[in-house]
Amino acid sequence: ALQLTLAIVKPDAVAHPLILEALHQKILENNFIVIRSRELVWKRQESERFYAEHAGRFFYQRLVEYMSSGPMQAYILARDDAISRWRELMGPTKVFRARYTSPSSMRALYGLTDTRNTTHGSDSVESAHREIAFFFPEFNVREWMERS
Ligand code: CMP
Numbered sequence: 275a276l277q278l279t280l281a282i283v284k285p286d287a288v289a290h291p292l293i294l295e296a297l298h299q300k301i302l303e304n305n306f307i308v309i310r311s312r313e314l315v316w317k318r319q320e321s322e323r324f325y326a327e328h329a330g331r332f333f334y335q336r337l338v339e340y341m342s343s344g345p346m347q348a349y350i351l352a353r354d355d356a357i358s359r360w361r362e363l364m365g366p367t368k369v370f371r372a373r374y375t376s377p378s379s380m381r382a383l384y385g386l387t388d389t390r391n392t393t394h395g396s397d398s399v400e401s402a403h404r405e406i407a408f409f410f411p412e413f414n415v416r417e418w419m420e421r422s
Contacts, residue, residue: 280405282394
């Protein structure tokens with residue numbers, strides 16, 4: 275069924291024009307429709323709030339710092355099964371696992387470390403809705419779904 279997901283290209287990848295372009299190519303090749311897109315820089319506090327569920331994990335401080343270190347690009351993407359298809363394209367969180375199990379995934383190709391892992395994608399319908407509201411507060415998911 276048609277779904278929306280929230281995707282992020284993380285600061286490292288945005289900083290490299292060729293990588294950003296390759297990721298955009300992946301989005302289009304895989305028949306995602308870009309519904310909204312914006313570049314933004316997080317304050318540390320926004321980074322902490324977005325990743326609150328990871329507070330206390332050993333990587334939380336470095337994650338929060340990294341995600342507020344420079345411009346990133348956020349997208350609302352639409353497709354059938356957008357959530358799982360985007361996660362499949364990303365590959366596993368951990369870059370070395372990604373290289374081993376899904377060598378053509380975005381994280382395998384462009385990820386640097388488990389933190390600097392290129393992209394983010396919502397992991398469920400509920401988190402997609404929450405994350406879309408976080409990045410695009412003016413966007414009404416229900417209304418969009420009803421119109422499409
Ligand atoms: P993301 O999909 O944005 O969701 C949580 C993020 O935490 C994840 O991608 C990584 O950037 C980071 N992360 C998850 N696990 C680890 C880990 N083991 N070490 C470092 N960072 C991690």
